Amino acid sequence: MGEGDAAFRLDGLVGLVTGGTRGIGAAIAAEFAAAGARVIVTGRNGEQAVAAARALGGDAAGFAYDAAEPGGAEALAAAVAQRFGRLDLLVNNAAILKPHRIDKVSGEEIDLIFATNVRSPLLLCRHLHPLLAGSTAGAVVNIGAAGGHVPMAGIGAYSASKAALINLTRTLAKEWAPDGIRVNALTPGSVATDMILPRDPERRARFVAEMGETNLMKRIAAPIEIARAVRFLASGAASFITGQVLIADGGLLA
Numbered sequence: 001m002g003e004g005d006a007a008f009r010l011d012g013l014v015g016l017v018t019g020g021t022r023g024i025g026a027a028i029a030a031e032f033a034a035a036g037a038r039v040i041v042t043g044r045n046g047e048q049a050v051a052a053a054r055a056l057g058g059d060a061a062g063f064a065y066d067a068a069e070p071g072g073a074e075a076l077a078a079a080v081a082q083r084f085g086r087l088d089l090l091v092n093n094a095a096i097l098k099p100h101r102i103d104k105v106s107g108e109e110i111d112l113i114f115a116t117n118v119r120s121p122l123l124l125c126r127h128l129h130p131l132l133a134g135s136t137a138g139a140v141v142n143i144g145a146a147g148g149h150v151p152m153a154g155i156g157a158y159s160a161s162k163a164a165l166i167n168l169t170r171t172l173a174k175e176w177a178p179d180g181i182r183v184n185a186l187t188p189g190s191v192a193t194d195m196i197l198p199r200d201p202e203r204r205a206r207f208v209a210e211m212g213e214t215n216l217m218k219r220i221a222a223p224i225e226i227a228r229a230v231r232f233l234a235s236g237a238a239s240f241i242t243g244q245v246l247i248a249d250g251g252l253l254a
């Protein structure tokens with residue numbers, strides 16, 4: 001390890017990753033744990049969250065959390081305070097994608113998308129603020145999406161929710177700079193997870209090839225490639241970066 005590499009370590013820090021049971025969230029949780037952090041992962045199913053935490057080893061914890069549930073954010077913040085008494089890093093990763101043209105999406109689906117993808121990160125930030133403000137390394141990373149930057153036909157409600165989250169990221173950076181909390185967003189391109197991959201193996205292979213063609217790298221990403229970028233933003237290596245969106249998309253939006 002070179003001298004500068006110490007800035008990328010998260011030793012002694014406590015980090016919460018929502019939706020850490022699988023996909024990008026699980027990779028972020030593993031990356032944080034490997035960097036020395038104590039990690040809290042959440043999932044809608046408490047047993048799955050506990051199993052995901054156990055797989056990380058060390059002093060990890062798994063909590064049930066349904067981002068769409070009213071009161072859920074406050075209860076999660078209280079559970080974090082009780083179990084660890086501190087929080088240094090928050091990654092708002094849990095989200096849902098419901099692909100629909102605007103003329104087809106229902107009111108219930110819009111409510112669910114915005115409750116999960118916008119309301120939950122906002123309320124978690126609000127309720128976890130006292131803990132984050134007590135840290136000397138406080139950092140929030142919100143997970144965006146390409147649709148939050150440019151319009152994408154067929155996923156309009158999801159894209160609007162991600163645009164809102166990116167806007168919220170920059171507002172929070174302004175409001176929380178005096179508390180020493182950095183707030184950034186990380187926008188991934190296409191990543192091989194349950195969220196986008198078709199279940200059928202043949203359709204999946206075709207989809208992976210087609211999605212890969214849309215960016216400059218000519219492939220989709222592995223979750224670890226996103227997790228490393230999130231770790232950078234969360235770590236002391238990004239100590240002068242706040243209110244920004246780092247785009248890790250293989251050049252999709254270049």
Ligand SMILES: NC(=O)c1ccc[n+]([C@@H]2O[C@H](COP(=O)([O-])OP(=O)(O)OC[C@H]3O[C@@H](n4cnc5c(N)ncnc54)[C@H](OP(=O)(O)O)[C@@H]3O)[C@@H](O)[C@H]2O)c1
Nearest residue numbers: 019021022023024043044066067094095190191193194195
């Ligand atoms: N994959 C991509 O290509 C891609 C591209 C751009 C952006 N992103 C963003 O990256 C992030 C992670 O996506 P992913 O691809 O890893 O998705 P994923 O494989 O579908 O995983 C989503 C995670 O969120 C949790 N989750 C879903 N609904 C929830 C709810 N109502 N309350 C609490 N947790 C909930 C899931 O946990 P449980 O099911 O256990 O509850 C799971 O851990 C999301 O913000 C997504 O928008 C992904």
